[in-house]
Amino acid sequence: MVCLxxxxxxxxxxxxxxxxWQSRLDDEDATVLAWRFCTSVPETKAFLxxxxxxxxxxxxxxxxxxxxxANALLARRRLSGKEFEELIRPRRCGLLPNILQVDREHPTAxx
Numbered sequence: 001m002v003c004l005x006x007x008x009x010x011x012x013x014x015x016x017x018x019x020x021w022q023s024r025l026d027d028e029d030a031t032v033l034a035w036r037f038c039t040s041v042p043e044t045k046a047f048l049x050x051x052x053x054x055x056x057x058x059x060x061x062x063x064x065x066x067x068x069x070a071n072a073l074l075a076r077r078r079l080s081g082k083e084f085e086e087l088i089r090p091r092r093c094g095l096l097p098n099i100l101q102v103d104r105e106h107p108t109a110x111x
Contacts, residue, residue: 001055003030008059009066
């Protein structure tokens, strides 16, 4: 998914700027990695298609965080691990329960 996310994120942010050759090495890496899990060409193609769908879903779900990280990198050029973690930390809203917190009495309730 990491190999596929760069091109997809660029396409979401700047659709007209995407050139297929820019992600050629990432696409090759994704294909090589997929071959390690698959036993045939059709299976590899299907697996890569599934990875593309899943990657797009994750980008859509976390797009605001992707934008936060991109803007921070544009402003500072580098982020420390602590700065990165602060950007990706889920934000709590006082109106909603913290769904990420495990219910100690019912640990499987949120799965």
